[in-house]
Amino acid sequence: MSLTEKINSVCRSALEKGLVGGVVTLRRTAENAAVHALVTKPDQIEETDPLMPYFPGNGADFVKKLTRIAPPRNKKILVILRPCEMRAAVELTKLAQIQNENIVWMTFDCLGTVPRKEFEDKPIPGGDEFYADLNREDIRPLCATCDFVRTNTADIGFLAFEDGAPFVAYTETGKQFLSELGVEFSEKVADDKFNQIQQKRNQNKAELYERLEKEVKGIDNLVKTFARCVNCHNCMTNCPICFCRECFFESEAMDFEGDIFLDLAERRGGLRAPTDVGLFHLGRMSHMATSCVACGACEEACPEGIIVGQVFKWVSENVQKVFDYVAGRDWEEEVPLRTFREDELTEVTGMS
């Protein structure tokens, strides 16, 4: 059985047996497009392929939409997410944006996705075709430098890199779910191919950070990096972690009287439009750097090709290190922004 069929047969049979009322997965909408979708009919599973190399946005955002007001009460849903999406789901649950009830989480070894613009005029390959070459390099920069091509925070893992591509149950819920479906699963997590691929991604990341240190660090470099920004806020809208219902940067607080703009222009030697680009990016960064999962949904959405996801990954990793935290790594670690410790950051505040 092919990789895609292996995952899809679990989805189909879970729907047929009524174990779940719906499956959240990637569904093809055209030869060159796919979306996250909630599929409720077994025959619709034919159109789905969670492994296809296409990133329409972070799927955790969709789960947030499905559960924020109330989680499904009567039936469970099976949610299949890539590791960076799963990490966002963990983070959003901790931030009270996802209600994690009646959800069976599944994740899989992720080989990455190709920039969406590559598919403007050609079909997206299926997951099986894509996974036939585990050494491929034609993936998004955030994927080539990914820290978590596998995560163990779901109930079920699909070890697509390993020989035989076994399912693994990480939780009792996962064990029960797979057992009820009669699906074989392994208790042991094989990691031979995973280790090789993760190692390569880690090397790529070290090279990327070395480059960013030279090219982006410092205010002048940062201004250059965002010079083409049109302030469309697509990066914010597509970020799963930016969830404020009312954004300060889109509020009237950013509008001033003409005299104030004149003063600003005089002090700065001129005022550029859009007026608040730097403030927007620095503000957004300070709001969500502790929870960024480096998925790159922001970068995929940028019409100007700005490396916004790479910059956020790099800055966020450094911020998270200060708190000894890694966003979405596990369910128990407390989110720094929701945790108050009297004795933290004494070296910054000078107080003990």
Ligand code: SF4
């Ligand atoms: S960032 Fe990592 S987990 Fe997310 S799509 Fe890319 S390789 Fe997969």
Ligand code: SF4
């Ligand atoms: S800032 Fe970009 S990389 Fe980080 S979580 Fe948001 S969309 Fe993903």
Ligand code: SF4
């Ligand atoms: S998506 Fe790109 S152009 Fe739009 S605000 Fe973000 S960085 Fe600027």
